[in-house]
Amino acid sequence: MKYYSDTIAAISTPIGRGGIGIIRISGELIPEIALELLGKVPKPRTAEYLPFRDKQGSTIEKVITLFFPKPHSFTGENILEIHGHGGYIILNILLSRILEISSKIRLANPGEFTERAFLNNKIDLIQAESIADIIDATSYQAAKAAYNSLQGFFSNQIHNILDKIIYCRMHVESTIDFSDQDIDTISYNKIKKILKNIITETDKIYKSAYSGSLLRDGIKIIIAGKPNAGKSSLFNALINLDRAIISSIPGTTRDTLYETIQLNGITFHITDTAGLQEHSTNEIELIGIKRAKNELKLADHILWVVDSSSCSNKYDDMLLPLQKTLPNINKKTTITIIRNKSDLSLEKNGIYIINGYTCITLSALLNSGIDLLKKYLYNNTKHKIQHYTLPHSIEENQNNFIARQRHLNIIKNAYQYLLSAQKQLNHYYCGVTIINDRFAEDLRYAHDELNKIFGKSTPDNLLKKIFSSFCIGK
Numbered sequence: 001m002k003y004y005s006d007t008i009a010a011i012s013t014p015i016g017r018g019g020i021g022i023i024r025i026s027g028e029l030i031p032e033i034a035l036e037l038l039g040k041v042p043k044p045r046t047a048e049y050l051p052f053r054d055k056q057g058s059t060i061e062k063v064i065t066l067f068f069p070k071p072h073s074f075t076g077e078n079i080l081e082i083h084g085h086g087g088y089i090i091l092n093i094l095l096s097r098i099l100e101i102s103s104k105i106r107l108a109n110p111g112e113f114t115e116r117a118f119l120n121n122k123i124d125l126i127q128a129e130s131i132a133d134i135i136d137a138t139s140y141q142a143a144k145a146a147y148n149s150l151q152g153f154f155s156n157q158i159h160n161i162l163d164k165i166i167y168c169r170m171h172v173e174s175t176i177d178f179s180d181q182d183i184d185t186i187s188y189n190k191i192k193k194i195l196k197n198i199i200t201e202t203d204k205i206y207k208s209a210y211s212g213s214l215l216r217d218g219i220k221i222i223i224a225g226k227p228n229a230g231k232s233s234l235f236n237a238l239i240n241l242d243r244a245i246i247s248s249i250p251g252t253t254r255d256t257l258y259e260t261i262q263l264n265g266i267t268f269h270i271t272d273t274a275g276l277q278e279h280s281t282n283e284i285e286l287i288g289i290k291r292a293k294n295e296l297k298l299a300d301h302i303l304w305v306v307d308s309s310s311c312s313n314k315y316d317d318m319l320l321p322l323q324k325t326l327p328n329i330n331k332k333t334t335i336t337i338i339r340n341k342s343d344l345s346l347e348k349n350g351i352y353i354i355n356g357y358t359c360i361t362l363s364a365l366l367n368s369g370i371d372l373l374k375k376y377l378y379n380n381t382k383h384k385i386q387h388y389t390l391p392h393s394i395e396e397n398q399n400n401f402i403a404r405q406r407h408l409n410i411i412k413n414a415y416q417y418l419l420s421a422q423k424q425l426n427h428y429y430c431g432v433t434i435i436n437d438r439f440a441e442d443l444r445y446a447h448d449e450l451n452k453i454f455g456k457s458t459p460d461n462l463l464k465k466i467f468s469s470f471c472i473g474k
């Protein structure tokens with residue numbers, strides 16, 4: 001257990017008016033704090049209704065207290081929770097009173113309770129991150145997946161892989177270190193088989209983690225096209241609000257607009273961008289175009305809008321302007337052509353494929369064909385979240401877990417080391433046993449890499465960055 005000389009306190013409920021507001025305190029000084037404020041140390045794990053006193057001993061507020069003595073608490077330290085009324089002023093009066101008791105009590109930094117839980121080995125880094133993800137979840141599926149990560153579902157899968165790597169390392173390194181002695185070595189074929197299984201499992205977990213990251217971060221959809229194609233109209237129709245200004249004057253949308261929608265539990269971040277035209281001289285419009293191009297580079301999915309009443313449905317007419325604007329578009333970005341203004345062109349609303357690109361005809365103005373587009377967006381994403389059945393019952397949802405880019409990078413690196421180890425194995429096959437330093441080294445790198453996921457050997461500045469993204473009081 002790590003010992004902290006300072007005790008930390010913070011309001012743990014959101015700022016604003018509410019029936020109840022909670023202050024959380026963690027650290028050594030809790031017995032002293034409780035005696036001073038409440039006149040007694042509350043019974044462990046029992047709700048008590050006690051007076052909260054000011055310096056002169058008169059009652060400021062009657063509160064409910066919960067005391068969790070160390071080490072059986074969230075942080076591993078003594079924790080005291082004080083439940084009062086949920087008003088901004090009253091909670092701040094209580095908090096100030098707590099902080100004035102001793103110079104060793106201070107306001108907690110964002111995420112510091114969770115950071116202490118992590119540093120006291122109560123939870124690993126994946127679980128710590130999943131707490132922030134539960135709080136920030138934007139859909140039922142994301143919240144449930146984050147809960148599963150907190151329960152250790154993701155961590156356990158990584159531990160399973162690590163156990164197998166450790167098993168191989170044990171045998172391989174003893175083979176190298178004691179190659180002149182008669183020790184129990186496992187056969188080449190057995191190691192090969194285990195390694196193959198580790199690689200398959202790592203690949204599987206990467207795919208699940210990728211799905212989990214989509215659930216956490218949502219899908220970034222960028223609406224782009226030439227001026228007046230109907231981008232803002234499509235944006236408003238998708239979000240079901242009159243958010244963007246619609247006008248027949250080209251170049252009305254100059255700034256990027258962002259909104260988030262949910263389609264069957266998947267989060268989509270939708271961005272409306274300035275119309276892309278090659279020959280603008282207007283300074284403000286040019287800034288808007290630059291922003292639009294930057295957004296396009298980050299897109300998971302581009303909805304490229306064309307005016308079907310003035311643009312033919314030939315591939316070149318529709319897509320060349322996009323390719324000219326953004327020649328190096330990310331290969332992973334999905335591009336869908338939206339043939340808008342079907343009410344003018346009299347084209348039938350529908351969905352079809354041109355040169356491998358999906359093309360959807362609709363009318364944003366009349367809101368017709370929008371449901372078709374939404375259904376398509378959902379289906380297109382659903383297959384990426386392949387491990388998710390997007391169910392509504394907890395039983396069906398057992399296998400999901402939430403993940404972040406940090407996890408994906410680590411798993412990807414470990415996977416590369418494992419592939420390299422596999423190459424070594426094939427290369428240096430010597431019949432019965434494996435005596436190959438490079439192979440052992442690759443396994444060690446894969447091992448070290450996967451350990452990083454739990455925060456072991458994670459640099460302090462990275463940990464600080466992770467925890468500082470939490471809210472205060474968490």
Ligand code: GDP
Pocket residue numbers: 225226227228229230231232233234245246247248249250251252253275340341342343344362363364365366
């Ligand atoms: P943007 O410049 O691409 O954002 O285009 P806007 O959404 O501002 O629309 C430009 C003009 O086209 C406006 O006058 C809209 O009313 C009109 N418009 C947009 N969508 C449609 C549509 O589906 N049908 C028709 N007839 N007009 C549309």
